[in-house]
Amino acid sequence: MPQTEKPWLKSYPSKIKPNLDYPAMTLGQLLDDAVSKRPDTVAMIFEDQKVTYREFGDQVNRFAKGLLDIGVKKGDRVGLMGPNCPQWVVSFYALLKIGAIVVQTNPMYVEREIAHQMNDSGATTIIVLEALYPRVKNVLHETSLQRVIAFSFFAPVEPAKDLYSYDELIKNDSILPPVELNPAADLAVLQYTGGTTGVSKGVMLTHRNLICNALQSITWSLDLNYGEERILTILPVFHVYGMTNCVNYAVASASTQIILPRFEIDKVLAAIKKYRPTLFPGAPTIFMAINNHPRIADYRECLAAIKVCNSGSAPLPLEVAQKFKKVTQGEGNLAEGYGLSEASPVTHSNPLDRPTREGSIGIPFPDTDCVIMDLETGTRPLPAGGIGELCIRGPQVMSGYWNRPEETKATLRDGWLHTGDIAKMDDDGYFYIIDRKKDMIIAGGYNIYPRDIEEVLYEHPKVKEVVVAGVPDQYRGETAKAYIVLHDDIEGTEQEFILFCRSKMAAFKVPRLVEFRKELPRSIVGKVLRRQLVDEEKAKLQAAVASQA
Numbered sequence: 001m002p003q004t005e006k007p008w009l010k011s012y013p014s015k016i017k018p019n020l021d022y023p024a025m026t027l028g029q030l031l032d033d034a035v036s037k038r039p040d041t042v043a044m045i046f047e048d049q050k051v052t053y054r055e056f057g058d059q060v061n062r063f064a065k066g067l068l069d070i071g072v073k074k075g076d077r078v079g080l081m082g083p084n085c086p087q088w089v090v091s092f093y094a095l096l097k098i099g100a101i102v103v104q105t106n107p108m109y110v111e112r113e114i115a116h117q118m119n120d121s122g123a124t125t126i127i128v129l130e131a132l133y134p135r136v137k138n139v140l141h142e143t144s145l146q147r148v149i150a151f152s153f154f155a156p157v158e159p160a161k162d163l164y165s166y167d168e169l170i171k172n173d174s175i176l177p178p179v180e181l182n183p184a185a186d187l188a189v190l191q192y193t194g195g196t197t198g199v200s201k202g203v204m205l206t207h208r209n210l211i212c213n214a215l216q217s218i219t220w221s222l223d224l225n226y227g228e229e230r231i232l233t234i235l236p237v238f239h240v241y242g243m244t245n246c247v248n249y250a251v252a253s254a255s256t257q258i259i260l261p262r263f264e265i266d267k268v269l270a271a272i273k274k275y276r277p278t279l280f281p282g283a284p285t286i287f288m289a290i291n292n293h294p295r296i297a298d299y300r301e302c303l304a305a306i307k308v309c310n311s312g313s314a315p316l317p318l319e320v321a322q323k324f325k326k327v328t329q330g331e332g333n334l335a336e337g338y339g340l341s342e343a344s345p346v347t348h349s350n351p352l353d354r355p356t357r358e359g360s361i362g363i364p365f366p367d368t369d370c371v372i373m374d375l376e377t378g379t380r381p382l383p384a385g386g387i388g389e390l391c392i393r394g395p396q397v398m399s400g401y402w403n404r405p406e407e408t409k410a411t412l413r414d415g416w417l418h419t420g421d422i423a424k425m426d427d428d429g430y431f432y433i434i435d436r437k438k439d440m441i442i443a444g445g446y447n448i449y450p451r452d453i454e455e456v457l458y459e460h461p462k463v464k465e466v467v468v469a470g471v472p473d474q475y476r477g478e479t480a481k482a483y484i485v486l487h488d489d490i491e492g493t494e495q496e497f498i499l500f501c502r503s504k505m506a507a508f509k510v511p512r513l514v515e516f517r518k519e520l521p522r523s524i525v526g527k528v529l530r531r532q533l534v535d536e537e538k539a540k541l542q543a544a545v546a547s548q549a
Contacts, residue, residue: 007384008363008370008429013353015222020366022215022395026181026207027188028097030214031057031251038227038254044086045275046259047153051086053254059086064094065176066169070147072125074099074179077190079118079126079145081105081136083261084237087151087166089247091127092237096207099179100125101187103202104238107132108524111139118143121190121202121402125149127166130157137162153261183207190402191240191341202402203240203341212395213344214248216365221279221308222352229255229307232277234263234286239525240345241313245281255279265289269299272306280306283313284320285526287334288465291323300328308352309334312345313525315433315451318358319458336361338433342417344396348431359455360430368394371416372425375437378418387434390423391416422449439530441470441478446508448480450530453511456504457482457497462490467520467528468511471537481513483533485520492516 009018025033034043035057043056051059072078078100082088095102103121105114107129114135118126122144128136130150140148140162150157151166159165188210190202218224231250235242250257258275260267263286272280290296290303311321316336324334335352338361339345347370350362364370372388374380382388397417400408411418422434435449442448450468457466465485473479482501486492494514501510521529 006364006369006429007425007427011351011363011428011430013222013351015353016219016351016366018366020212020215020219022208022212024183025211026096026183026186027210027248027251028060028093028181030211030248031060031093031097034251034254041227041254042256043250044089044257044259046086056086056090059090059170060093060097061176062172063090063166063170064097065174066172067094067100067125068098068177069172070164070169072098072100072147074181076100076125077103077121077123079103079105079114079121079123079128080238081107081109081114081126081132082129082151082238083107084233084242084259085129085153085261086259087153088237089257089259090170091151091166092243092247093251095127096188097176097179099181099186102189104189104191104240104243106236106238106524109135111135115139115142117192117200118145127151133163181207183211187399189243191243193341201404201407204399204402205240205344206399209344209396209398210244210248211252212367213244213346213365214252216367216396217245217249217346218253219366220349220352223307224253227254229253229279230275230277231255231257231279231281232268232272232275233257233259234268235281235283235313236524239313240341241281241283241339241525244344244346245310245312249279249281263289265293269293273299273302276302276305278305278307280309282309282311283526284311284316285314285522287311287316287324288320291320291327292464296327304328310349311336312339314527315454317458318455321356321358338362338431340419340421342398342411342419343392343394344398347392347394347396357430360426360432362431363429364392364431365394365396368392368396370425370431372423373418375422378413384425384427387422387424389437390419390421390431390433392419393417439470441468441480443470443473443476443478443480443508448509450480452505453480453482453501453509456501457484459504460497460500462486462492464488465520467530467533469530469533469537471513471534472541473512479513480509480511481515481533481537482511483515483517483520485517 035053039054043053044051124146127149130152149164156167157165188207189205192200233246335350337349348361350356372382420437453468464487470478471481521532
């Protein structure tokens with residue numbers, strides 16, 4: 001594949017270089033650097049308790065030595081299962097210091113999902129919030145796990161016959177021996193994909209991948225002051241977006257994390273008012289909740305004072321971005337970006353020195369090349385305006401999928417990551433996501449992109465949330481169905497929304513079916529589980545066929 005041109009470079013902020021220098025260090029060494037430079041800076045605030053970088057580094061070293069003493073070693077895969085809290089962050093960096101590989105484990109997983117992930121990764125150990133331990137215990141005999149370590153937020157965990165205590169292990173005060181690691185080759189994390197479009201796979205991310213992406217994100221922030229920023233950590237840190245743009249970003253910039261264990265809008269706004277974060281990585285659902293809060297005027301000043309609000313993990317509807325700007329009186333800089341687990345995750349963002357370009361994910365990060373490939377062969381680069389598959393290469397791109405050589409070969413081709421997302425690029429190098437390749441609806445031979453329909457429906461004043469999916473249709477093969485959440489105390493009819501779409505788009509795109517729901521099924525980071533809706537429709541069809549047999 002030929003080297004792509006880079007029209008986006010003419011759109012780069014003047015302060016940002018297209019190529020960066022990345023230190024040849026591990027994530028553990030990155031933490032040591034922050035501890036050395038800013039020992040008294042607050043690293044974490046959790047439930048009004050503060051931890052300095054000196055204390056953070058000490059806890060990491062103590063727990064790392066405790067892990068070595070019970071047999072955890074370099075190369076071991078270790079599950080880490082819990083909500084946002086200091087213990088999670090300490091465990092994450094302690095594992096990285098000894099060369100273990102963190103297996104990011106969703107705390108909402110049930111037994112079947114836990115067993116699959118532990119066995120797929122070959123994990124020998126899991127570190128888990130004590131309240132979630134019963135789920136792990138129920139499947140221990142089915143997994144490769146040899147040891148379980150439990151922690152709680154405040155009360156010490158008592159060790160038991162089959163359970164190590166985080167609090168006991170962290171008491172270790174002996175010297176942590178050095179562990180030889182190659183940042184470019186040694187894995188730091190197995191980041192399992194959400195499974196929203198297929199079987200969940202372990203994305204292999206090295207120390208270098210994660211450090212490069214953290215530094216790319218920091219550089220993009222423009223007016224960052226080392227050791228002086230405050231990051232609102234409300235995104236789940238076990239998710240790649242929260243891990244990079246909250247946890248690793250904070251350590252790389254010696255910033256303070258304001259950590260909240262879960263998203264509760266009143267607590268989030270209270271934390272913003274009390275601690276005044278300067279950086280707010282979020283997701284569309286978070287910004288939707290802020291927009292619709294009945295007392296948002298009370299928080300307008302502190303929201304407007306945030307330097308950067310980033311939106312990721314799911315497409316940002318134009319209506320949400322526009323309303324956020326209004327509720328912050330035009331000061332809230334809500335910039336949409338783009339990323340995926342396979343790229344650590346961020347690859348694109350709107351520049352922060354100018355208004356966001358509506359509907360665009362922005363331009364590529366430093367050292368990140370992108371090309372739009374044709375959908376038919378996947379090998380022919382398209383010119384500006386052409387619609388095809390977004391392909392990416394850069395230092396943040398994964399080394400492959402864990403124990404899945406065929407999937408790796410299909411996704412990483414000639415040095416390019418094939419994202420599965422359908423996109424286009426304009427003449428200025430700004431990129432636009434049309435839809436996921438796997439979400440594209442083929443109805444009667446026409447290609448329909450769900451996001452085209454969703455953007456139109458978001459213009460309707462009754463619509464609070466919407467998602468469009470392709471469902472089975474005996475005549476067309478597939479047809480577009482809109483799942484709509486209406487604003488509170490509002491009613492609507494199916495025909496009303498079909499007619500609305502008919503007035504704004506080509507007839508073949510208009511959804512034939514509309515279903516009203518109180519809420520949409522979502523992943524923990526707010527991504528709508530479109531596949532779950534499609535599976536529900538297939539199950540209904542199968543049941544109907546069976547009843548007629």
